[in-house]
Amino acid sequence: MPRSERVRVFAPATLSNLGPGFDVLGLALERPGDYVTAEWSDSPGVEIAEVRGDADQLPLDPASNVVGIAATAVLQAYDSRASEPRPPGVRLWLDKRMPLASGLGSSAASSVGGALAVVELLGAAFDHEELIACALEGERAVSGSVHADNVAPCVVGGILLIRSYNPLELLSLPVPDRLWIAVVHPHTAVATAEARRLVAERRFEISQAVANLGQLGAMVTALHRSDLALLGRSISDALVEPIRAPLVPGFVNVKQAALKAGALGCSLSGSGPSVFAFAESHSQAEDLAGHIAVRFQEVAGLESDSYTGKVNMRGACRVSEE
Numbered sequence: 412m413p414r415s416e417r418v419r420v421f422a423p424a425t426l427s428n429l430g431p432g433f434d435v436l437g438l439a440l441e442r443p444g445d446y447v448t449a450e451w452s453d454s455p456g457v458e459i460a461e462v463r464g465d466a467d468q469l470p471l472d473p474a475s476n477v478v479g480i481a482a483t484a485v486l487q488a489y490d491s492r493a494s495e496p497r498p499p500g501v502r503l504w505l506d507k508r509m510p511l512a513s514g515l516g517s518s519a520a521s522s523v524g525g526a527l528a529v530v531e532l533l534g535a536a537f538d539h540e541e542l543i544a545c546a547l548e549g550e551r552a553v554s555g556s557v558h559a560d561n562v563a564p565c566v567v568g569g570i571l572l573i574r575s576y577n578p579l580e581l582l583s584l585p586v587p588d589r590l591w592i593a594v595v596h597p598h599t600a601v602a603t604a605e606a607r608r609l610v611a612e613r614r615f616e617i618s619q620a621v622a623n624l625g626q627l628g629a630m631v632t633a634l635h636r637s638d639l640a641l642l643g644r645s646i647s648d649a650l651v652e653p654i655r656a657p658l659v660p661g662f663v664n665v666k667q668a669a670l671k672a673g674a675l676g677c678s679l680s681g682s683g684p685s686v687f688a689f690a691e692s693h694s695q696a697e698d699l700a701g702h703i704a705v706r707f708q709e710v711a712g713l714e715s716d717s718y719t720g721k722v723n724m725r726g727a728c729r730v731s732e733e
Contacts, residue, residue, distance in 0.1 A: 414497075417450040418531040422524035422727040423568075424509050424718075425516035426594070427560040427681040430646035431626035437516075437560035438570040438586075440594065441720035443509040445517075446730070447478060447524030449532045452500040457482045464507035477518050477549030478505045478525035484545035485529040485537070493535075501529055510716070512600035514681035516561030522549030523565045523727045531729050540579060542566050553603065561681065568726030570634065586722045587637040591696040593674075595665075595703040596685040597713040601658045603682045609654050622649040639675055639691050646676025646689065659684040661711035668706040674699050693719065 423444040427437040452458055457473040473479025482501055489497065503525060511517050526545040530537045537545075546562045563581050564571045572582040626645045633642035656662045659679065665686055669677040673695060674688035686703055690696040700717040707713045 414451075414534040415532055417448065417732070418528055419446060419448045419730050419732050420524055420527045420531060420727060421446055421730045422520040422527065422565055423723050424520060424594075425561045425564045426592070426685075426687050427514075427516065428648070428651065428678070429570075429630070430648045430652070430676065430678045431623040431630065431650075432560070432572070433623075433648070433651045434558055434560050435573045436571070436627075436630070437564040437573075438592075439564040439568045439723035439726055440515070440592065440718065441723045442718055443515070445508055445520040445524045446506040447521070447528040448504040448506070448732075449482070449525075449528035450502050451498040451532065452502040453498070454502075455499045456501075457486070458500060458502045460502050460504050462505045462507065465505075465511065468511060469505070469507070473503075475552075476505070477522045477552060478503055480552050481522040481525040481546045481549040482529045484548040485526050485533070485542075488537075488541065488545060489533055489535055497533065501532065503528065510596055510600075512602055513596050514601065514679060514683045514685040515594070515596065516565060516681065518553045518603075519546070519550060519561035519565050522546040523562060525549065527566075527727050527729075539567055539581075543579070543581075564726065566726050568722075568724045570722060572631065584631060584634045585637070586724065587634065587639060587642070589637070589639060589691045590642070591690040591693055591719065591721055593688045593690060593696040593700040593703065594680070594685055594718045595687075595700055595707065596716045596718075597659070597661075597707045597711065598715065599660060599684050599711075599713055601655070601683045607682070609658075613654055615650055619649040622647070639689070643675025643689055646678050648678060652679055655679055655683055658682075659686075660713060661707055662686065664710045665703055665706045669699055669703050672699055672702040696720075
């Protein structure tokens with residue numbers, strides 16, 4: 412594939428854990444997501460020209476911003492195997508179209524966007540595993556360790572199960588045609604590092620682990636059978652959700668309202684504060700998003716952003732400049 416002079420890519424938001432699947436389950440959303448534009452530069456290395464949509468919260472230093480870290484990892488991987496030289500450097504523009512610290516894989520989307528933009532610029536053939544490995548360098552910088560439950564579905568699309576981290580093995584799970592998703596992001600933030608610390612410090616009973624194992628097995632079975640009722644019943648987490656729920660104002664009441672309104676299942680996405688609910692039609696997903704947003708306002712005084720759609724089966728992709 413010939414090199415391009417300038418490219419633009421889209422990297423979607425993701426839901427992770429999906430209830431019982433802590434660090435091993437994730438899915439890609441149709442929206443929101445991040446856009447990354449890349450062009451060649453005569454200056455060596457990676458330069459971040461601008462970050463938009465982040466309210467000046469993210470650094471332009473490519474060594475401190477995940478988009479730059481992931482882009483650098485791609486250049487290094489390419490240089491280690493390339494037989495022909497490339498232009499000296501890359502200039503990036505990051506357009507954040509999703510909230511930070513939202514539980515929707517914001518850092519993963521930026522990491523994947525930075526990695527994919529440089530791959531497209533190079534015209535190089537990177538398979539999914541290589542692209543994920545480069546994007547995970549950005550995630551490592553954020554959390555101090557590697558967690559692929561956002562990065563992997565962002566790259567591949569669909570619903571993914573991470574069978575193993577060493578070596579990384581991903582299993583794509585079937586996506587029922589009738590499955591719709593409502594996502595509500597209340598205007599509050601949960602720091603991923605703090606949420607992970609709370610989990611790391613907790614000691615769990617074997618009965619809690621057994622409960623999650625049963626729900627995880629039921630979820631995989633439900634997806635293979637396209638059994639939405641069973642899928643909804645399997646959205647239950649005895650391990651992590653009880654620890655993180657207090658970090659999200661009003662979450663317990665919000666979840667009860669969603670289930671009462673007919674949600675197949677409801678839980679936090681990742682560390683939160685975003686909440687997702689599964690539905691079996693577009694209209695039901697829209698209705699659930701409305702109920703959840705209203706409940707956040709009633710019990711916690713929080714405004715919200717809502718998104719509804721199906722599972723994004725494509726993942727991150729190159730898009731037009733417009």
